[in-house]
Amino acid sequence: MKSKWLSGPYVIWMVLFTLIPLGIVFYFAFTDGTGQFTLANIQRLGAYLPILLRSAWMSIFSSILCLLIGYPVAYCMSKASPTRQKIYYMLIMLPMCLSFLLRTMAWVSLLEDTGIINNFLRSLGLSPLPLIRNTGAVILGMVYNYLPFMIMPLYTVLIKIDHRLIEAAQDLGCNQVQVFTKVILPLSVPGIVSGITMVFVPAVSTFYISQKLGSPGAVLIGDVIESQFKGAYNPNLGAAMSLILMALIFLCVGLMNHFSGTDDEEGVATL
Amino acid sequence: MMKRIVTLALCALLAAVSLPLPASAAPGGTINVYNWGQYISDGTDGSLDVIAAFEEETGIKVNYVTFDSNETMYTKLKTGGSSYDVIIPSDYMVGRLIAEDMLEPLNFDNIPNYQYVDESFRNTAYDPDNLYSVPYTWGTVGLIYNSKYVDNVTGWSSLWDPQYAGKILMFDNCRDAFAIAELRLGYSINSSDPAEYQEAANLLQQQKPYVQQYVMDQIFSKMEREEAWLAPYYAGDYLTMVEENPDLSFCLPEEGFNMFIDAMCIPKGCTNKEGAEAFINFLCDPEISGRNMDYLGYSTPISAAKEYMDPEVANDPVAYPDAETLSRGSSFLALPTESTQLMDSLWLTVKTAGGNTSFYLWSSAAVLILVVGLLTIAKIRKKRRIARRGCSRRPDNL
Amino acid sequence: MKRFNKIFTFLVFLFLYIPMILLVVSSFNQGTDMAVWKGFTFSQYGELFRDRSLLRLLGNSVLVAVLSSLIATILGTMAALGIHAMRGRMRRIVLGVTNIPLTNPEIVTGVALALLFAFAGTMLKINSILGFWTLLIAHVTFNLPYVILSVMPKLVQMDPDLAEAAQDLGCTPFQAFTKVVIHEILPGIVSGALMAFTMSLDDFVISYFVTGSDFVTLPVEIYNYTKKPIQPKIYALFALMFGVILLLMVAMNLLQLRDLKRRRTKLTQRREPSR
Numbered sequence: 001m002k003s004k005w006l007s008g009p010y011v012i013w014m015v016l017f018t019l020i021p022l023g024i025v026f027y028f029a030f031t032d033g034t035g036q037f038t039l040a041n042i043q044r045l046g047a048y049l050p051i052l053l054r055s056a057w058m059s060i061f062s063s064i065l066c067l068l069i070g071y072p073v074a075y076c077m078s079k080a081s082p083t084r085q086k087i088y089y090m091l092i093m094l095p096m097c098l099s100f101l102l103r104t105m106a107w108v109s110l111l112e113d114t115g116i117i118n119n120f121l122r123s124l125g126l127s128p129l130p131l132i133r134n135t136g137a138v139i140l141g142m143v144y145n146y147l148p149f150m151i152m153p154l155y156t157v158l159i160k161i162d163h164r165l166i167e168a169a170q171d172l173g174c175n176q177v178q179v180f181t182k183v184i185l186p187l188s189v190p191g192i193v194s195g196i197t198m199v200f201v202p203a204v205s206t207f208y209i210s211q212k213l214g215s216p217g218a219v220l221i222g223d224v225i226e227s228q229f230k231g232a233y234n235p236n237l238g239a240a241m242s243l244i245l246m247a248l249i250f251l252c253v254g255l256m257n258h259f260s261g262t263d264d265e266e267g268v269a270t271l
Numbered sequence: 272m273m274k275r276i277v278t279l280a281l282c283a284l285l286a287a288v289s290l291p292l293p294a295s296a297a298p299g300g301t302i303n304v305y306n307w308g309q310y311i312s313d314g315t316d317g318s319l320d321v322i323a324a325f326e327e328e329t330g331i332k333v334n335y336v337t338f339d340s341n342e343t344m345y346t347k348l349k350t351g352g353s354s355y356d357v358i359i360p361s362d363y364m365v366g367r368l369i370a371e372d373m374l375e376p377l378n379f380d381n382i383p384n385y386q387y388v389d390e391s392f393r394n395t396a397y398d399p400d401n402l403y404s405v406p407y408t409w410g411t412v413g414l415i416y417n418s419k420y421v422d423n424v425t426g427w428s429s430l431w432d433p434q435y436a437g438k439i440l441m442f443d444n445c446r447d448a449f450a451i452a453e454l455r456l457g458y459s460i461n462s463s464d465p466a467e468y469q470e471a472a473n474l475l476q477q478q479k480p481y482v483q484q485y486v487m488d489q490i491f492s493k494m495e496r497e498e499a500w501l502a503p504y505y506a507g508d509y510l511t512m513v514e515e516n517p518d519l520s521f522c523l524p525e526e527g528f529n530m531f532i533d534a535m536c537i538p539k540g541c542t543n544k545e546g547a548e549a550f551i552n553f554l555c556d557p558e559i560s561g562r563n564m565d566y567l568g569y570s571t572p573i574s575a576a577k578e579y580m581d582p583e584v585a586n587d588p589v590a591y592p593d594a595e596t597l598s599r600g601s602s603f604l605a606l607p608t609e610s611t612q613l614m615d616s617l618w619l620t621v622k623t624a625g626g627n628t629s630f631y632l633w634s635s636a637a638v639l640i641l642v643v644g645l646l647t648i649a650k651i652r653k654k655r656r657i658a659r660r661g662c663s664r665r666p667d668n669l
Numbered sequence: 670m671k672r673f674n675k676i677f678t679f680l681v682f683l684f685l686y687i688p689m690i691l692l693v694v695s696s697f698n699q700g701t702d703m704a705v706w707k708g709f710t711f712s713q714y715g716e717l718f719r720d721r722s723l724l725r726l727l728g729n730s731v732l733v734a735v736l737s738s739l740i741a742t743i744l745g746t747m748a749a750l751g752i753h754a755m756r757g758r759m760r761r762i763v764l765g766v767t768n769i770p771l772t773n774p775e776i777v778t779g780v781a782l783a784l785l786f787a788f789a790g791t792m793l794k795i796n797s798i799l800g801f802w803t804l805l806i807a808h809v810t811f812n813l814p815y816v817i818l819s820v821m822p823k824l825v826q827m828d829p830d831l832a833e834a835a836q837d838l839g840c841t842p843f844q845a846f847t848k849v850v851i852h853e854i855l856p857g858i859v860s861g862a863l864m865a866f867t868m869s870l871d872d873f874v875i876s877y878f879v880t881g882s883d884f885v886t887l888p889v890e891i892y893n894y895t896k897k898p899i900q901p902k903i904y905a906l907f908a909l910m911f912g913v914i915l916l917l918m919v920a921m922n923l924l925q926l927r928d929l930k931r932r933r934t935k936l937t938q939r940r941e942p943s944r
Contacts, residue, residue, distance in 0.1 A: 003750050003751060003753075003754045003842075004751050004754040004755055005751065006747040006748070006750045006751035006754075007747065007748040007749075007750070007751025007752050007755075007763065008751070009744055009747065009748075010744055010745070010747065010748030010751070010813065010817075011748075011763065013744065013809070013810070013813070014766050014767070014769075014810075014813070017782065017785070017806060017807070017810040018766060018769050018770055018810060019766065019769075020785055021778065021781035021782050021784075021785050022769060022773075022781070024781045024784050024785060025773070025777055025781050028781075033608060047616070049632065050623070050629075050631050050632055051623060053631040053632065053634075053635045054631045056635070057631060057634070057635070069681055070681075072674050072677050072678065073677070073678045073681050073682075075674065076674045076675060076677070076678040077678070083922075083926065086922050086925065087922065090918040090919075090922065091682060091685075091686075092685075093863055093864075093867065093918075094911075094914060094915065094918065095685050095686070095689060096864070096867035096868075096871070097866070097867045097870055097871065097910070097914050098689065098871070098907060098910060098911060098914075099871060099887075099888060099891060099907060100871050101873070101888065101891055101892060102692055102891070102899075102903070102904070102907055103688045103689065103692070104688075105703070105899070106687075106688035106689070106691045106692050106695075106703060107688050108489070109492070109691070109702070109703035109704040110687070110688065110691065110704075112493075112496075112498050112704065113498055114496045114497060114498045114704065115498075115704050116691070116703075116704050119704070133483065133484060144684065144685070144688075147681070147685065148685075152860060152864070153822075156819075156822065156823075156856065156857070156860065157822070160826060190822060194818065194822070198771075198818075201768075201771050201772055202771070205772075205773075205774035205775070207774075207776075211443070212489070215484075216441075216479060216482045216483070216484055216485050216622065217479070217622055217623055217624070219619065219622050219623050222774055224619060225774050225776060225777065226774075226776050227445075227615060227619070228615075229342070229343070229346055229776050229780060230340050230342040230343055230346075231340075231342060231444065231445055231446075231611075231615050231618075232445075232611055232612050232614070232615030232616075233342055233345065233346070233608070233611060233612075234612050234615070235346075235780060237612075238776075238777065239777060242773055242774050242777040245772075245774065246769075246772045246773060249772045250768075250772065253768070255642060258646070259645075301883075303881075303882035303883070304882075305882065307893070307895070307896050308890065308892075308893030308894045308895055308896060308897075309893075309894050309896050309897040309900070310896050313720070313722075314719060314720070315716055315720070315900060315902070316716070334882045334883045335722070336882045336885050337885075337890060337893040338893055339892060339893040339894075339895045340895065343877070346780065346878075347783075347878065350780065350783045350784055350787050350878070351787040351790065351791070352783060352786050352787030352790045352797065352798045352799040352803075352881070353797045353798075353799040353800070353880075353881035353882055354796055354797040354881075354882070355882055487895055488894065488895045488896070488897070488898060488899075491701075491897075491898040492701075492702045492703075492704070492898060495702060496702060496704060496705065508897075511897070515700075515702075540796070542796065542797075
């Protein structure tokens, strides 16, 4: 089929602006400041492994939380009238258009010890809560920021589920819970996979959220990589770290695709 | 539907294009100025719009762009691909740029206003021969504290006081944080001795349980709102904060403190050197400098500028401490690369230590083993199933 | 159960909008601190409109976002069609490469792209190559995966016989595409384009490294506000953008609604004579 060649411009584009820069990252990871070949950057990575794993765990947790929160919302959206659906769709897209930095800062002023929520609690005579500078706050920041990326693919998958299948299941004697677990949930797996990927991947490499909402020790791998370029000026180590991060992401995404049974072509396609 | 979207997109595009884009031709040419974000008086709240005034006076068009730290600016210069005519980095970065031969020597004939720059800001340690830089602002790093909750502050040791645990802020920047620890230990802030670094790191480690957060710009709202009581920061910014919360006080610690100078330089590869020198000259004009500092709150290296400033600030001992106090201050110099990298990795250990690192390692290992186990089981099962069916048909996917 | 679901959805939307409402409210606050209310004022908007550079930066951001999402949508849809026709290893490789821009931390992508552009600049003997065009290329690059990942599922879901049927009925392959295929995958294209637009409008890390001195976008400038607390006129800008985008979306919706109604009335009119 000729339409294969339609992706020609895209392939050329990606070779030029993705693969060559990736090559530059590889070059940096295996050289030192003077351009000599070295494995020192890779050897130093061991020390950063706990941070890497910590970031991975936190983003996995956030993705699951996003799924648990996003699924009912997407389901509710898909059941609404077409006009309502459009409105919901817009309301989900709108936050993504506006500055992520400012929105995170707004969370800081909400959650601080002398912030809006705690001041409100104090005015009610209640004792203030420790809302900020803990792991929970970072997770909240991640969920807040990436939730739309979960809802969108779930919604697109849920609206195209054939209603006749659900009716058939009901006719065959399934109750509501069974209809959900046996029909709707399996059919929405591609959306779940796609949503988790779109949340997990950017969440692992985030750096701003933990700086603003995390505790003093809450450093994520994204922060460390950023500081290699900004504080220490060691782009070689930073490049090595980002390679490892990339490997970890590909591993996680690959595993998820495998377990969801959508590996091979369709798995990546719906990703 | 599609048509609508395309029309809408085109409308938005037209609207965007019709917005004023940078004019390409200006009589005096164009200069690219690269400065810290929000680091020039820009006309907000009735202040002087310095760039507009410069453009009007000289006919030179200014492209003004900003950076968020000395290091990002350095990365950008190093990468190449863009040219700047004036940059305004801090002292140690100027030293580094000079050492790496990235700056153009200035032609002081084109900067007559240099005569106003105070003697004490000439022949600085980072530019000993006075060839490459003209100071823009200077200031001290001291201890800001809330006198309502904290008293008897004389030195950095208050930042280690357990009774203020959870109310202490610290620099989120390894150079500044290490400097405070080094000053407490009586070492030079420009030391490159690994043993001294280790000691400083240990001291910062001791401090960590009392630290509320490592921050930079958030310091303003946190101190003003009394979310935190103690923080090291710049004198000029203290003056901004005290307007919002009069309980705040400032102290220049007895152990010594860091004094910074941000200086204007011309990087190699600039395209309009005369224009750049005209800009530097303009900013050294006492009136311009005075009104600019009024907005910035930092101190001016040009004494004559004080005439044009708010007298309250010009005579404020926080902004302009006496010579005896200033003698305790010291400036950052460029450190060797190995030292910065060592400092950064020590800083990272300070920040991450105490966390449950082994927990993450073990749990990850456990999950990995589990996953590999499940994978092999799944594979074996699949093989058996296929064998049982006696055909090589692929099991149906979803 | 249904009521619970509705309440839950409402709460989630509240969660998404609380910080934005706070920012909009802050734009009318006299103080700089979002958490302290100091009285109502419109003066932040005055400051905003006096600041010509800030408005220009916003214009730059919109320009890049519109152009890059447009290019990425066209290129990405073509790519998705091509990938859909591929099989086996080829397909897996291309899809794998598609994921790369998503997985690299932005600062690494930014620096790597900047190095590439600078190298191209020395090759082409252009002194300051970084600027509008490099920014546009970078934005298209990180927008492309979002478009492809939105269009692909729709293509997979589409009945492959549909295009063939159209061709059997006398359409050329091109006609089959414009008359049949595009209608089937349109929702994917639209959501891909929208996602690309939003990603591009709010990017600051990559943009920072690939842009030069004559073309800067708004998020980059806001990110560099580290010396001083954020000026409240930025909140005013935020509120304004919030309002404009909301209005645009509502307008789009109303237009669609009118379309729908018109089509319905046409349908009923057509039916009536036959009755």
